Amino acid sequence: MVPVQCYFVLSALLFFIGVYGFVTRRNLIAMLISIELVLNAVDINFAAFNRLLFPGLNEGFFMTLFSIGVSAAESAVAIAIILNVYRKFKSDTVDAISNLKH
Amino acid sequence: MDYGYTIFILLLPLLSFLILGLLGMKMSHKAAGLIGTCSLGLVTALSYYCAFQYFGADRVDGVYQTIVPFNFTWLPLGRLHFDMGIMLDPISVMMLIVISTVSFMVHIYSFGYMHGEKGFQRYYAFLSLFTMSMLGLVLATNIFQMYMFWELVGVSSYLLIGFYYPLHDAVAASKKAFIVTRFADGFFLVGILIFGYYTGSFSFSFAGQGADVIMGQGTTPFIAGDMAKAVAAGGFILPTALTLMFIGGAGKSAMFPLHIWLPDAMEGPTPVSALIHAATMVVAGVYQVARMFPLWIQYAPEAMSIIVWVGVITAFYAAAVACAQTDIKRVLAFSTISQIAFMMVALGVCTEGVTGHEHPGSVGYLAGMFHLFTHAMFKACLFLGAGCIIHAVHSNEMALMGGLRKYMPVTHATFLISCLAIAGIPFFSGFSSKDEIISACMNYSPVVGWIMTGIAAMTAFYMFRLYYGIFWGTENKEAHAHHTPHEAPLTMTIPLIVLSVITVGVGVYTTLAGFLGWGGSFGSFVTADGHDYTIHFDATVAAVSTVVAICSICLATYIYKGEQQPVADRLYATFPRLWRAAYKRFYQDEIWQFVTHKVIFRCISRPIAWFDRRVIDGTFNFAAWGTSEAGESIRVWQSGDVRLYAVWFLTGAVALTLILLAL
Numbered sequence: 181m182v183p184v185q186c187y188f189v190l191s192a193l194l195f196f197i198g199v200y201g202f203v204t205r206r207n208l209i210a211m212l213i214s215i216e217l218v219l220n221a222v223d224i225n226f227a228a229f230n231r232l233l234f235p236g237l238n239e240g241f242f243m244t245l246f247s248i249g250v251s252a253a254e255s256a257v258a259i260a261i262i263l264n265v266y267r268k269f270k271s272d273t274v275d276a277i278s279n280l281k282h
Numbered sequence: 283m284d285y286g287y288t289i290f291i292l293l294l295p296l297l298s299f300l301i302l303g304l305l306g307m308k309m310s311h312k313a314a315g316l317i318g319t320c321s322l323g324l325v326t327a328l329s330y331y332c333a334f335q336y337f338g339a340d341r342v343d344g345v346y347q348t349i350v351p352f353n354f355t356w357l358p359l360g361r362l363h364f365d366m367g368i369m370l371d372p373i374s375v376m377m378l379i380v381i382s383t384v385s386f387m388v389h390i391y392s393f394g395y396m397h398g399e400k401g402f403q404r405y406y407a408f409l410s411l412f413t414m415s416m417l418g419l420v421l422a423t424n425i426f427q428m429y430m431f432w433e434l435v436g437v438s439s440y441l442l443i444g445f446y447y448p449l450h451d452a453v454a455a456s457k458k459a460f461i462v463t464r465f466a467d468g469f470f471l472v473g474i475l476i477f478g479y480y481t482g483s484f485s486f487s488f489a490g491q492g493a494d495v496i497m498g499q500g501t502t503p504f505i506a507g508d509m510a511k512a513v514a515a516g517g518f519i520l521p522t523a524l525t526l527m528f529i530g531g532a533g534k535s536a537m538f539p540l541h542i543w544l545p546d547a548m549e550g551p552t553p554v555s556a557l558i559h560a561a562t563m564v565v566a567g568v569y570q571v572a573r574m575f576p577l578w579i580q581y582a583p584e585a586m587s588i589i590v591w592v593g594v595i596t597a598f599y600a601a602a603v604a605c606a607q608t609d610i611k612r613v614l615a616f617s618t619i620s621q622i623a624f625m626m627v628a629l630g631v632c633t634e635g636v637t638g639h640e641h642p643g644s645v646g647y648l649a650g651m652f653h654l655f656t657h658a659m660f661k662a663c664l665f666l667g668a669g670c671i672i673h674a675v676h677s678n679e680m681a682l683m684g685g686l687r688k689y690m691p692v693t694h695a696t697f698l699i700s701c702l703a704i705a706g707i708p709f710f711s712g713f714s715s716k717d718e719i720i721s722a723c724m725n726y727s728p729v730v731g732w733i734m735t736g737i738a739a740m741t742a743f744y745m746f747r748l749y750y751g752i753f754w755g756t757e758n759k760e761a762h763a764h765h766t767p768h769e770a771p772l773t774m775t776i777p778l779i780v781l782s783v784i785t786v787g788v789g790v791y792t793t794l795a796g797f798l799g800w801g802g803s804f805g806s807f808v809t810a811d812g813h814d815y816t817i818h819f820d821a822t823v824a825a826v827s828t829v830v831a832i833c834s835i836c837l838a839t840y841i842y843k844g845e846q847q848p849v850a851d852r853l854y855a856t857f858p859r860l861w862r863a864a865y866k867r868f869y870q871d872e873i874w875q876f877v878t879h880k881v882i883f884r885c886i887s888r889p890i891a892w893f894d895r896r897v898i899d900g901t902f903n904f905a906a907w908g909t910s911e912a913g914e915s916i917r918v919w920q921s922g923d924v925r926l927y928a929v930w931f932l933t934g935a936v937a938l939t940l941i942l943l944a945l
Contacts (some may be wrong), residue, residue, distance in 0.1 A: 211924075216921050240301055274924050 187228035199268035206273040208262045212255060232240040285335070288368050289327050291378065291516060292421070295414035299407050306403030307632040317407035319389040322382070322413060324928035329382040336375045337807055345812030346372050353423050357539055367423035369486060372808045373572055373651060375415060377420035379660045381562050383784070384734030385413045387777035388557040391666050394773035395553050395673060403443060405551070412438035415769045416562050424484040425474050425527075428570065432470070432534070435563045436463050442558060450914040455546035462543040465534020480519050486573065512625065521582035526591060528567075536619045536625065538596035542621055542871055546609040556665030560618050561658035568625045568654055571910060573648060574879060575629065575810065589630030590726070594733055597623035601740035604865035605747065609678045612666050613748045614661070617704065620741060621657050627734060630717040631726035632810060636771045645725070647810035648817075649718030653802070656711035656788060660700040667697040670774055671752060674767035680748070685757030689767040694753050696782040701749045703785045705742035706831045711789035714796055714804075714817070714830070720827055721820045737825055742831040744759070746838035754843050796824075814848040825836025 194217050201214030223244045230240020262272060269276040297323035306314050332838035336346065353367030389409060396402055406834065422428035437460075444456030478484050531537075536544040547559050559565070571578070571589065578586055597620045604616035632646025670693040675682050687694040703712035716738055724731030769775070795803035796819040805815035841849045854861055 201929070202928050203932075282457075 299410035301408035315405035326382040432753040455549040459543040470530020479524040531567030550670030593627035646722035655713035660703040672768040687753040728864035742834035752841035
């Protein structure tokens with residue numbers, strides 16, 4: 181059986197990879213993928229903590245399912261926004277969108 | 283008895299206003315004029331029928347019943363409610379006759395006078411609006427309805443004075459009229475609100491709702507219990523409210539010093555001056571005092587001396603100014619102010635209105651209403667005659683007239699009849715009413731009585747100065763050769779004839795009735811307490827006022843009749859400053875100008891404006907400035923770089939986590 185700490189390490193790795201990707205990437209799609217990584221790290225944490233703290237109960241798993249659903253909806257919305265941004269600015273990099281500044 | 287048809291007296295002019303106002307531009311002048319005139323003709327017929335039915339009905343306990351065919355709550359506000367309805371009592375029915383007759387005559391007359399004028403349809407639409415408002419004012423069941431229609435007549439007066447809106451003078455005059463009367467109406471509104479607050483009712487006559495509410499005694503058309511509440515609240519409440527209402531009435535009726543708008547209002551078309559600024563709207567103030575009269579007499583008899591003295595001053599002032607004016611419409615305007623002041627004085631001197639109806643002290647009310655009636659007829663006739671003259675000469679100035687009698691015989695005859703009536707010659711209607719006013723004044727105080735007799739003499743003098751200046755005197759041959767004056771068309775002369783026939787007919791009957799003690803004179807219809815009163819002339823007063831009037835006419839004849847006027851020229855030369863002051867209306871307009879511009883604007887408005895701009899605006903401007911500055915200073919953080927935000931966010935989250943761990 182895999183010790184529970186391994187899940188936390190995996191989750192932390194995924195989280196920081198996600199954050200790193202979000203901060204360094206300029207491409208909007210790549211940033212979206214990074215956010216998905218962060219969310220997946222959270223999902224793993226939910227499941228792992230549920231097993232660790234409340235074995236026999238299922239709330240954490242349900243929360244994971246819920247979170248997956250939410251992140252799917254969120255990426256649909258984000259992709260729609262990215263498509264519109266691309267149509268308007270002819271670019272999918274984050275630096276192109278700076279007209280809110282002025 | 284069914285008075286349901288009276289609603290059409292209000293609805294017909296409203297309907298014709300809407301039709302002419304909305305569709306008028308698509309109609310021909312003739313069609314628009316016919317619609318307006320026909321609806322007014324129907325209104326006149328209904329009003330006469332109503333008067334016959336009302337005065338033909340039997341008296342109950344010696345008084346005519348007050349009848350309310352319609353009354354509904356228009357705006358309920360808890361304890362207080364604003365009603366709309368129709369109330370028939372002797373004075374409102376009398377006013378129906380006056381308004382519908384004069385308005386109908388003016389509608390017919392305008393056919394000729396306004397012929398081919400641009401905006402003919404608009405003119406008829408406004409005339410209908412005015413007639414509707416004025417009828418609503420007199421038929422009001424409560425003081426608030428009266429106030430609403432009061433403002434409506436103000437608006438229609440404003441619209442009609444400014445009818446020739448491309449002319450600067452007309453626009454200035456309409457604004458002046460509106461602002462001055464609105465200023466006075468502010469006091470009226472405060473009076474109404476005080477009255478309503480303390481008595482818990484705006485109603486004139488009844489507490490309940492529904493049709494045909496009939497009053498018991500007719501002496502006090504107000505609910506005594508309500509008044510008791512107000513009296514319990516303090517003895518000054520009702521006199522204060524009534525005096526404030528009187529200020530509103532003084533504004534509308536052009537009492538000194540709020541008279542300044544009326545002479546300028548002559549910028550409007552002449553038939554409008556006849557209808558609004560001579561016969562109907564300007565007597566609204568008198569009507570209002572008459573309507574509230576039972577309250578005045580019962581709760582504020584001392585305050586009535588305000589009415590008397592305001593009236594006396596106004597009558598004298600206006601008569602003095604009228605003697606020096608050269609514009610014929612201005613002379614008539616000041617004469618109107620003076621005559622309305624006569625009515626006010628008559629109401630004010632009526633000290634024993636409710637009790638003792640055979641007492642001469644109760645005559646004032648009757649005399650005031652009677653003078654309102656006769657004055658409306660002969661003054662409308664004078665104004666319409668002046669309209670014919672202006673139509674013929676194309677000017678208002680007396681200098682361009684003179685010797686018109688041979689060119690305009692009908693106008694001349696009717697003008698002369700009306701001048702005799704206003705001068706107070708027996709067998710003309712003005713005599714009977716003015717005589718009653720003077721005897722009421724004599725009874726109140728001989729001082730007031732003699733002053734009023736003197737003013738009546740001035741009236742005769744300036745009216746005949748006007749008459750001779752127009753029809754006799756030096757003919758301006760140069761102007762007349764250029765454009766020969768001609769008699770007005772039939773549409774304009776018929777109203778003149780009708781009005782002068784009324785003047786003579788009423789005059790002959792009431793004079794005979796007054797001397798011989800016949801019934802059926804004006805006192806049989808309208809009196810302070812509602813009881814039948816047979817007018818007896820006081821022989822001394824009648825003789826004195828007749829002699830005085832004839833003397834003044836002779837004096838005017840002596841001075842102004844001839845081709846050359848040596849006496850008049852010498853008078854001008856002897857008293858140039860007096861003449862100048864009278865011509866300039868004793869500088870009343872300049873005084874108002876000074877008070878408003880130099881005193882009120884400079885000493886009150888300007889500091890307030892400064893306070894508003896600096897202190898109030900400053901506070902808010904400072905708050906806005908502060909917010910804006912704070913935004914500017916943190917604006918640099920909003921780089922628009924999403925990744926940078928993420929770094930900041932992450933840093934914040936880590937910092938929070940560390941803090942939580944440290945705790």
